Amino acid sequence: MDNNCAIVDVWSLPRTKVYIDLENHFKETIFAAAREYAGGWDKLGAYLNLPLNKYGKCKIIESSRAKKISLDVIQKLITYLKNCGEEVTEQTVEEKITCIAPRHGAASFQANCIFNPHLPFNFNTPAGATVISALLHDGGINSRLLPHYSNPENLQLRIKVCNAFKEVFGDFKSIKSDPFNNVQLYFPKITGIILVHGLGLQYGRKVVNNPSIPDFLHKSDEHLKAAFLQQAFDDEAHVHNTHRTITLKLASASKEPPRLLVDIQKLLKDFNIHTSEPIYNDSYQSKDGVCATRWYLCITHQDNLIKFLNKVGFHTKKKQDRLSDIVYSIKQPHFSVKNKTKIVITSCKKLQNYHGFITSRDLAEELNRSQVLAKVILRNLVQNKILYTKEHKLGNRAAKYVFCDSHE
Numbered sequence: 001m002d003n004n005c006a007i008v009d010v011w012s013l014p015r016t017k018v019y020i021d022l023e024n025h026f027k028e029t030i031f032a033a034a035r036e037y038a039g040g041w042d043k044l045g046a047y048l049n050l051p052l053n054k055y056g057k058c059k060i061i062e063s064s065r066a067k068k069i070s071l072d073v074i075q076k077l078i079t080y081l082k083n084c085g086e087e088v089t090e091q092t093v094e095e096k097i098t099c100i101a102p103r104h105g106a107a108s109f110q111a112n113c114i115f116n117p118h119l120p121f122n123f124n125t126p127a128g129a130t131v132i133s134a135l136l137h138d139g140g141i142n143s144r145l146l147p148h149y150s151n152p153e154n155l156q157l158r159i160k161v162c163n164a165f166k167e168v169f170g171d172f173k174s175i176k177s178d179p180f181n182n183v184q185l186y187f188p189k190i191t192g193i194i195l196v197h198g199l200g201l202q203y204g205r206k207v208v209n210n211p212s213i214p215d216f217l218h219k220s221d222e223h224l225k226a227a228f229l230q231q232a233f234d235d236e237a238h239v240h241n242t243h244r245t246i247t248l249k250l251a252s253a254s255k256e257p258p259r260l261l262v263d264i265q266k267l268l269k270d271f272n273i274h275t276s277e278p279i280y281n282d283s284y285q286s287k288d289g290v291c292a293t294r295w296y297l298c299i300t301h302q303d304n305l306i307k308f309l310n311k312v313g314f315h316t317k318k319k320q321d322r323l324s325d326i327v328y329s330i331k332q333p334h335f336s337v338k339n340k341t342k343i344v345i346t347s348c349k350k351l352q353n354y355h356g357f358i359t360s361r362d363l364a365e366e367l368n369r370s371q372v373l374a375k376v377i378l379r380n381l382v383q384n385k386i387l388y389t390k391e392h393k394l395g396n397r398a399a400k401y402v403f404c405d406s407h408e
Contacts, residue, residue, distance in 0.1 A: 006124035006216040008198030010100065010117075011090055015071035017193060019101050022069070026096040030088060031065050034077055037084045048076040068101060094119055100170075102145075102189045112188050117170040121194055126227035127167035129217060132201070133231035134161045136211055136260060141203040145192030152183040157234055160315055165191065207292050210252040212259040218266065222311070225267050229312045232264055239314075239322040246308065246323065249281060249296035257295045265297055271311045273304050302327070303368060310364055310371045327370050343367070344377055348387070348403070357390055357400035 010018070021027075038044035045051075045058025050073070052058050064073050074093060081088045101113040122128060135141060139149035139161070147165075151157045158179035166172070169191050176186040195201045202209045217228055237248040252258035257278035265275055281294040299308055305327050314320040347366045351358045364374035378401055381387040385404055393399040 005199075006122065006128065006214075006220075008121040008123070008194055010094060010097070010119055010121075011071065011075070012198060013071065013193065014197050015075060017103060017197075018071050018190070019068035019103055020071065020074065020097050021067075021099045022093065023096045023098055027065075027069075030077065030081065030086075033086060034081055034084075037080075044080075048073070048080060050076070068099070070103070100190055102193055111172075111174040111176070112190060113172065114169050114188060114190055115171040115173070118168065121168060121198065123168060123199060123214075124216065124220065124224065125168070126223055127164040129220070129224040129227040130161065130164040130231050131168055131195075132199075132214060132217070133228040134164070134235070135195070135201065136206065136213070137232050137235035140206055141192050141195060141201060143204055145189050145196055145203055147187040147192045147195060148184060149187075150184040151235070154234075154316060155179060156317075157315060158183070158185060161185065161231075169194070205290070206260075207251050207286070207290060208253050210254055210259050213263040213267070218263075222271070225270060226312050229264065229267055230315055233312065234314055234316045234319065237314075237319070239319050239326070241322060241326060244300065244305070244326050246299040246305070247296050249294055251284075251292045251294045253290050253292045255293060261295055261297060268299070268308075271307060273299065273307045273311070274301075275299050275304070306364075306368060306370055310361070324370065324372060328373065344381070345386070348381070348401075352402060357402055358387070359398040359400060361398060 010020070034044050035041055038047050041061050042052065042056055042058050045061045048061075050058050050060045060073060064070075075090075078088050078090060078093060097117060097119065099113045099115045100117045123132065134149050135147055138151055139147065141147050149158070149161045151161075162177060162179045162185060165177070165187055169188075172188050172191075174186065174188055176182060177188070179185060192203065196203050200214065202211050213228070217224060233246070233248060236250065237246050239246050248261070248264065250258045250261045252260075257280075261278050265278070268275055276298040278295045278297060281296050283291065283293050285291050299305060305323065309320075309323055309327055314323065344367070347363060348358050351362050351366060355362065358378070360371050360374040360378055363378065364371040367374065367377075378387065378399075382389060382401065385406075387401045388404055389399060390402045391397075391400040
């Protein structure tokens, strides 16, 4: 368990709690080879230091040949085969894993299993950041190590979180993780074991645990930080039209601001988005008697709202539209009709001289406006034959514009 590490190797997981299955031919081959060296199944069990029953039989070996195998048994089998001169390694076995599951935890094996697992499990991706953020905000990991996520009003967010889990871990077939038929999603227990014992997340009530963001996210690139922040603000934030602010509120069983709230403030500063200091809101007592305090952050001022819209944004359409309305409705004294054209042309020439072309993102940053507004400006310049499209948008590659010869 390492809070600094974003990649979880299967062999770092608890070996008596995690079980795997292998490709049939490969499993039959390595067990047959081991039996041949040992001189029988029961003798193999003794060589692997596995318990035998009163009849001298090794039930663990019998079970492992037909069903899933614990990491403990497969590790002992690998070591035994190596000592016998066979070239079998952990990497070889890892490549043949078809599913991974806990020993117990669900009536259905399939409901608890990850099929075709994405090994090693890499959280250093936008999907990984989304999974972690979802669990730290509207989700969690309960005492049975079942990760869960709840958002009754937003199907798109439930789909997004479910897809992020599958991108990080692999395929699973639990009906409780279907975002279309459940407002509260439960993911396979094995994902909880990986998150707790591999990644270092805490299980139980977040108000009591007062969790913080894993260290590796503070050191990650802007794409991961933006993914984490977007999920956090989609889950917890409110966009206020009247006050022209974004507020994010969290609670903990502490008299100090929640560690997660302080961490979120630090991530926003990495984007040069400034917030208020954590502000005390109120105190309350939960049904089970836990006393907690609520705190919130505010994002205010036009420049901070524009940076948030461009660099983080919301996945939730309602919140994104509301923030766009606030940003566009703010009066711009220096961007008046009188000097608008001059400012836009000057900014575009500056960008073309520096980059050789103009993109909507660069223009948005240059003008301190939203990227959506920059796209509208560029479209108008093209229609007026001041600019033309040098390269059209293709996938993640932005469209590039340059001045027409008559306006250079």
